[in-house]
Amino acid sequence: MEVNRGEAERCIDIATAALTNDQPDKAQKFLEKAQRLFPTEKAKVLLELIAKNGFTPRHDFSGGSGSRQRQSNSEYARPEEKSSDTSKSYTADQLDAVKRIKQSKDFYEILGVQADAPEDELKRSYRKLALKFHPDKNHAPGATEAFKAIGNAYAVLSNAKKRQQYDQCGEEKKHPSSNSPDNGNFEADISPEDLFNMFFGGGYPSSSANVYTNGRMRSQRRGRREPQREGGLALLVQVMPILILVIVSALSQIMVNSPTYSLSFRPSAGYTQRRLTMNLKVPYYVGEQFASEFTGLNLKNLERTVEEDFVSNLRDNCWKEKQQKEGMFYRARYFGDTDQYQRAQRAGTPSCAKLSEITASLHG
Known part of the structure; x- marks a missing residue:
């Protein structure tokens, strides 16, 4: 799924251009393809807008005094009246x-x-x-x-x-x-x-x-009642999928060896000892026997793997944070909601910030 991200982004770009040119059918086609390749918040928001209304967002919130001036001339800012029964x-x-x-x-x-x-x-x-x-x-x-x-x-x-x-x-x-x-x-x-x-x-x-x-x-x-199934066979048919999932899950846990380390932010079962990698100071947790099993070159190679996994997770989370933020911007533009737009501006991307910090330290 990860290898399809680039192609999914290309489809989203094509769909965005199609919406700009008032081609919702073409946009929907490429957005659905993007979701099949690699689901994203941006494509999801655009599909929702097309499904609900069939036309493209009307509002522009590009920021700055110029955008505020354009907004004052937009449909969102047309002269308003006050209701007699509400403020x-x-x-x-x-x-x-x-x-x-x-x-x-x-x-x-x-x-x-x-x-x-x-x-x-x-x-x-x-x-x-x-x-x-x-x-x-x-x-x-x-x-x-x-x-x-x-x-x-x-x-x-x-x-x-x-x-x-x-x-x-x-x-x-x-x-x-x-x-x-x-x-x-x-x-x-x-x-x-x-x-x-x-x-x-x-x-x-x-x-x-x-x-x-x-x-x-x-x-x-409601007067309608669901008919009740009777008999042990019907009950067995209903619970069989659940039993199969439980058995498969138990077998997989028995057959698969536990990882050597955990990148979680707190101790967990089997991972109680907190450590930091020598190079990037990435925190990770290990078991009680870790110190006696990993020393010298083995420890160095393991910590390299820990750092690679950590950076890879940061990249994925950064990308998701950007997609979520962009989705907030799309909703704000469509509904003409300035409060939502300001919330989108304030929305942080902590994984992206941490990734930038690590990149700077590597090139410093």
Whole structure:
């Protein structure tokens, strides 16, 4: 995997250029290839942005007074209005978007899709709108209600049975603001937040779901139960993979000899004696019999190996720290978050600093 790092970085560079040229499909192709070759935080962030929104970051935070001047002319810094029920700011575009949702005539118009839109198009539209109207990001008056309406529209239309019923009903029942008793058939069986977490939080709703009926929230227990398997054979089939892993792990520990040293920062089982290499003063831990087994040339060769492993670990960790920091910058640029950008600037790279220190000492 390590030998693929250079090729993965080349793919990321190509993808970044493609995003600059408004070619998200090409960028996604090379980013996925980069992740297969050598997973990185930078490629992960870019793929997330493309998957959620389908377009490239809009904000530039290159630093200095020039960038701040550009930021003042950007979408992020457009004139803001103050909400009547919150001290947080919102833009005129956000307020217009909320009005559009409220004026929509049916669920399809809420999601901005045609009546024959396939499942994947519904999903893409929901992803984009849910991020745009989430209460943590959109503080315009009515944004929370719009967020709920978007979640309800997707939950109904993504359910084949409910969608068929919805398409067959009259215009009065289809209207999102209709107060008809029958309109309860088109309320989602999942809360907007639970639905959002399914898409973006990596989890699924709990056993108790918040159900919105006629604008009021109530809690209900899910009636569906997982069927229970019966019989000893079914149980054995379930636990067999775990048993195999335990047996293989135990055999590997018995057959593989323990390393001579440990590069951990504290003593551990079998490695209680702390030592420093003669050349780079790298700390490492050894067993109690180490001093009697390694002397002279053997000790010198071992310490050379210790230092090589230590420097190799520093290089890997330095690269990971840089990737993580760059990922923070990408998120800050996309969301126009100056606080996140400043946190990214302050984020340290201790492994890189230590590597530079060692390199300087070797050439000093």
